[in-house]
Amino acid sequence: MSIYSELGVKRVVNASFALTRLGGSSLSKEVLKAMQEANKSYVYMWDFIKRGGEIIAEACGAEAGWITSGAFNALVLSAAACMAGKDPEKMRRLPDTSGMKNEIIIQRANRLYVYDRAMEVPGGRFVPVGDETWGCTPELMEAAITDKTAAIHHVVTGTPKPRVVSVEDTVKVAHKHDVPVILDCSGITYPLDGLTKFVDMGVDLACYGGKYVGGPNSTGFVIGRKDLVETVALHSFIGQEAGPLEQGGFYRSVGRGYKLDRQEVVALLVAFKRWMEMDHEKERFEPAWKRVRYIERRIKKLPGLEGVEMSYVPPSGEGCGYHTIGLQLDFKGKTEREVFDIVRSLREEDPEIWVRYWSRGSVFIINCLVLQPGEEKILVERFSKVFA
Structure with missing residues (x-):
């Protein structure tokens, strides 16, 4: 039975x-064994997740990485980081983003409504551009940028969409105005260049789901620009308690509810290593x-x-x-x-x-x-x- x-x-x-x-996924014997081993001891989660992010980032050729509780959480934290930065007072106020840069540009033809609403959780306000049918152009995207723009969001799925501004062109438009790009590429993990090519293109924050590398359904990670990933960490569930001293400690974090167990972090890291080497x-x-x-x-x-x-x-x-x-x-x-x-x-x-x-x-x-x-x-x- x-x-x-x-x-x-x-x-x-x-x-x-x-x-x-x-x-989600089915965990390998190696992953399950590692989880049992991790269960025997406690660990300081800030140091553990930080080190885990470094391991993933190094393998992906990124400046930095952070482990999250799924790709959705990676998007939530990325949006929060782009809007509130490292300012403790702004971080306390989320999802109230009044007075902040809180607009996130998104192509109408490139929406995943079930998932992109992650950006709205910390207070993001979408600015849709283009048309659902005929798509969008770099010019339309650029025209939507204002002094309230916090980021441009792009989605890459297993089925490429025609008439959508490419990741490369999105990066060009965004960086011309010093605006970061947040990419939902949660399942683009095979071929393996899916884990490296987006940061190579200049994407600032690329978000992945852990289940797509054989890790637990409840895990994910974000890789990209060092300063933004460090900010993502401060908005995370453990950043609230364990962030740098200059942040004051014990401030309110929009990411507090997205917890990870130490066993899950170990599972993701072992699964990720296996995924890259198998x-x-x-x-x-x-x-x-x-x-x-x-x-x-x-x-x-x-x-x-x-x-x-x-x-x-x-x-x-x-x-x-x-x-x-x-x-x-x-x-x-x-x-x-x-x-x-x-x-x-x-x-x-x-x-x-x-x-x-x-x-x-x-x-x-x-x-x-x-x-x-x-x-x-x-x-x-x-x-x-x-x-x-």
């Missing part, structure tokens, strides 16, 4: 993604492709899947997409509601089977990159039942 069964909840076979609502092709991709082909062979002739078009993701049948290696099923001719009902039916029993579905269209993906060893058999068994 699993721990989830003991607690009275169904477990999930994750053939979807490293979704927050499914608990043979991704051998350790991650090859096993995933074996699962893809195992599943394909056993479900392609199921009666309920007759006429369903199957293809690989990526289409080449090798390598890796955006944290995805899988089998795509296209239920052409079925309505969105019908496909949605199919996806829901896979979740009815214990364990639930979750596939990658965007709640629109006729397509879903069986993502084998996040499947645990042996779960492909459970998935095939369920498919054989649902599509008999």
Whole structure:
């Protein structure tokens, strides 16, 4: 009996993604062992997180780094740092940003509404530019800069957006007016140059999610310009208590609620090191492709899947997409509601089977990159039942 069964909840076979609502990533044995070791002793968290940030920054070629409780928190702290700086009185007032530089420029065609509102948590005020359909230009972006501009926000996802001002051009526009760029690149961790190229472009604060390097779902980090990262640290949960003496200590911090355990910090650092050093092709991709082909062979002739078009993701049948290696099923001719009902039916029993579905269209993906060893058999068994 699993721990989830003991607690009275169904477990999930994750053939979807490293979704927050499914608990993020799966931690390696090395990471779990390190967490157990960290649990044996206490540590001064300011020194620990500072050192951890240095390790990550050095590996990424950045001036500085700081470990956060997720990419969302990295964005919150980055916005706070750009608005209030190191001024204790301004820091106490957040999210009241009246009288401060509090405007954050963002392209309408480059918004991630679920996540970019992190900027509003410490009191940021968005200044949208361009159009959701036809995009934006560097000229429109520059015209929006005023003496109230605290930063320009940019988002990079696994699906590049057309007609959006590039990261490079955003940096040029921002730095021409001494305005910092805050980048949400939370999942751009593979290929590995995703961890280095943005600071090389001049991005001032680049924010990542720890789950995308095999760390806990509750971790993240920000890398970039030394003075701004140091300010991020002061706004963090531990900066409130352990910051430099000149800050007075025990001032109110907007980041206080975003705590990290020492075990989580250790987990992120061990996972990050492993991520940077592992043979991704051998350790991650090859096993995933074996699962893809195992599943394909056993479900392609199921009666309920007759006429369903199957293809690989990526289409080449090798390598890796955006944290995805899988089998795509296209239920052409079925309505969105019908496909949605199919996806829901896979979740009815214990364990639930979750596939990658965007709640629109006729397509879903069986993502084998996040499947645990042996779960492909459970998935095939369920498919054989649902599509008999």
